Amino acid sequence: MNFTLEIWRQFDTGEEGRYEDFTVEGIDPEASFLEMLDQLNERLTEEERRTVAFDSDCREGICGTCSLVINDTPHGPRQVTSCQTYMRDFEDGATIRVEPFRSTTFPVIRDLVTDRSALDRVIQAGGYTGATTGPQPEPNSMPVAPEVQEKAMDAAICIGCGACVAACPNGAAMLFTGAKVTHLNLLPQGQAERGNRANSMVEQMDEEGFGGCTNFGECSRVCPQEISLDVIGMLNREYRKARLSRDPKDPPTMLAQ
């Protein structure tokens, strides 16, 4: 298969970017999108041209490293990660536009590579139960109904790729933050810090400069893990309860139910 690629080239964060056109020929339809880019890079090396920088690691859809916007859609046409997008998903001869995940909070490092460390800082604000290493209670002493576990897991599977932010017209990170809050706040282990978690994570999210939610739902539609908008409802609820019931003079209250 042959393709024309319009790839975003940007030397570093400060530089203005632009699109550069490339053609690739003889691509195996079973090749993944990233393997197609590998081949392009191998050729560029032979032609003594600078290769296209892009991120990937696991190449099986779980690490969340790959982060291309393909034809205006974060990760591409099939609601799977960029690395799980295959050339058979495109028409032979097609022109494909490739650019980085864009958001003010994700500065471009080079070409298609961005800095998503803002997401780590949101987790730092409260995305943990607080259990430090040491003797812990016997897990079966705290049964978790399978339905609850499943719901928590549906949120916990977030791979932190940031496609939700890239897709959101407001550059919001509500799906990401909501997924973590939902995961931990549903489980008995997450109760001790339940309220604080919602408070601090939302605060950090705002501080990083992510936008606010207008319930467009685009985030969920590009999420390769198909995380549902419900996590945003949950986040809104948890945050409101936590914020409105906290007396600033007192130590943070526990909102366990």
Next chain:
Amino acid sequence: MVEFWRSTIGKKTFVAVTGTILVGYLILHMVGNLNSLFGPTGAEPRVDWYAGWLRELGEPLLPFAGALWIVRAILLGSVIIHITGVVQLRFRNRDARPARYPARKIGRSWESGVMMTSGILLAAFIVFHILQFTTLTVDVTPLHHEQVYFNLYNAFQEWYFVAIYLVALILIGVHLRHGIWSLVQTLGLDSPARNRGIRYGATTLTLVIVVGFALVPILFWTGLLDAPEPPAATITAIAGGLTG
């Protein structure tokens, strides 16, 4: 509360709560308006009686028209908070997003994309609407204090007023089809099991509101509602009808 307002979620919650108040008011308002459908029933049309009743509400606990003024204050406050909230959020969101991004739409409803436009046009309409039926400033057609039926009848004999109101109702529909669903989500009242229902519910409620309001201008214009008695002696009113 201050911190709550400062956060994106907090602000949005205010928008949703004020939105809910406004929707709630719209429903009451619509039901009130439907009193016109009783026609010019004798000396005092039903809708005029209703307007008067609204003013007397709460008496003697409250002064005459006191309840009305409380409602108005709440509405005004709500509109101010609603608009301040959305405008501030809009600026924030713009900053979070580089301008050049093409942002393909991936299945979001078009109504959700025009909330600001529909909102601003709505605001303009609300101002016009108050100037017409409350303060009676826009007196293109004859207007009299406390004579709601008379005022409505005359206004809606003109095709352009009917058109303006119908367009405004479409705007309300556009704003609320996303808005009502959105407020449920913002307030976190959603749940996976209920979400489909909530979507349909939002659309249905929007339709009810729009159709309910639309009946009044349409029925007047098509002549299905009779002309009122000639105006009685003008009573000086403190304020216009709530319906106005």
Next chain:
Amino acid sequence: MRLPDAKIPPGPLEHKWQAWIDQHRLVGPNNRSGKNVIVIGTGLAGASAAASLAAQGFGVKSFCFQDSPRRAHSIAAQGGINASKDYANEGDSVRRLFADTMKGGDFRSREANVWRLAELSENIIDQAVAQGVPFNREYGGQLATRSFGGVLVQRTFYSRGQTGQQLLLGAYSALEQQVAAGNAVVHSRHEMLDVVIVDGEARGVIVRNLVTGEIERHAADAVILASGGYTNVYYLSTNAMGSNVTAAWRAHRHGALMANPSYTQIHPTCIPQSGEYQSKLTLMSESLRNDGRVWVPRKGGDDRPPAEIPEDERFYYLEERYPSFGNLAPRDIASRAAKVVCDDGLGVGPTGRGVYLDFRDAIAQRGRDVVEVRYGNLFEMYENITGENPYETPMMIYPAPHYAMGGLWVDYELQTTIPGLFAIGEANFSDHGANRLGASALMQALADGYFIVPHTVAHHLTADRESVSTTDSAFDTAQDAVESHITRLMDVGGTKAAQVFHRELGNVMLDYCGMARNAPGLEKALTEIGEIRENFWSDLRVDPGRDEFNQSLEYANRVSDFLELGELMCLDALRREESCGGHFREEYETDDGEALRDDERFAKVTAWEYQGDDGDPVPHDEQLSFENVKLATRSYK
């Protein structure tokens, strides 16, 4: 150099670890923040170690080359993690887990280490649950378990098919909590390129900031390498693209011994390669073998669609050859069996290198729903990659390089032969002998990180050390070496990307040092790797610009180390004149084609010492003694 003592505590096996803990020295809580530890890697081993040491109050600096610690390769582990909790009431115990792991490793691991691993397995589950890891639950809310290869009990805990992800997110969040508390700093997009040794002890590292290209120096009182495995030496493997040997290899060049480098695991259930430019192979979790049946057509070249091949023309070769373990035979055995049937011309698929993994019977017996609950996401992943629906047509699988049992030699304290340099997780050689059982890598990485190094490193930190500054001349020397290596890579000025050489190396390694090895092949491989290495250093091209983001430089740097490692693996495989676990020398097999161990000569660990670019590596042997298990021919029949 002599191989130092493995420092195994005396006393009965069951009490060794507690005895060690009881005697270890402590740093007072007030003095801990003044003691610094560098942790290279944020996988399960690194993140858990960093979080645990930071929680104790030590100053921790953590490094990873990914853009976030959460993306370490451990995230990809699918199937599960073992623990001897015996929730299934089958009589499982620490001793049984210990014995299974010893046997699974074909009796090539240290008893004391493996016992400790089994002992700590239960704490890991408790720890993970406390962190909010959503393990699957049974009706009633109790933790669920399932079986994995090579064992007859259900001791594998799992979170759908994303166990590694959930465990890693647990460890990652614990680490981020410590970052928030100010006890740890994470440097992501930083790659360690050398250890710095001052007065014989590891006291720091040289790293390259991958965004700016700046070479940075970091000093500490101890360095922990948790840099993962090196199976990417085969080019195509189930590992992440970035997994590499550089950190371990650079330590090796400084005198840390590399143990059993040729022990690598080729995993039986992976999606077969489809094209020349394929960049990685995808694992289909071993858990699938709980319900899937492995077969090939009895007739070679049978190209009927699988559903049309009648029962009696199907060769369920695992079930026939290993009736008691059947489809759950250990990985080395299952992989080799697949290779054998394909070599015999029975393989399926376009390349003839594939076997069926069939769920027809499971779906018929248990219903599609049950199969979907258990494996839904794996089926989806398979369909996504191959475009075929495994509910309707059998999966096609083939073995792929997956795990490195070999790694840096460590003693009981997980310290390498360089004092102050520890190695944990897949980066060390410790617990899996010649073959790792499923669901035990996660267990080992977390045992090392949560429960072992926090003690052994703390113990190391009790000694009085002069603080070193990064202006010490040892840092100059190390930085110079790193810079000149980079200069050398940049200056080759050839025409080919590092990928090209990596691919060539991978082909050689897979052909001669993969599932089956023999002396002439290994000799040949050594020659060929030498040639590839020469070509690499004369025809490599990397993008210009060393002081900037430069992925081609990162990659070339890693490949340069793989080329050296490949040679050592072949040497090791040559020297070990026996077959054991994943190391199968065709010269040494039983009459029915199983691995033939030579316990007389090779019940030992081979630890290799680096001798400079031109010298031949020198092997050192650590004799293994078995007092608690009986050395027997492994049988899964």
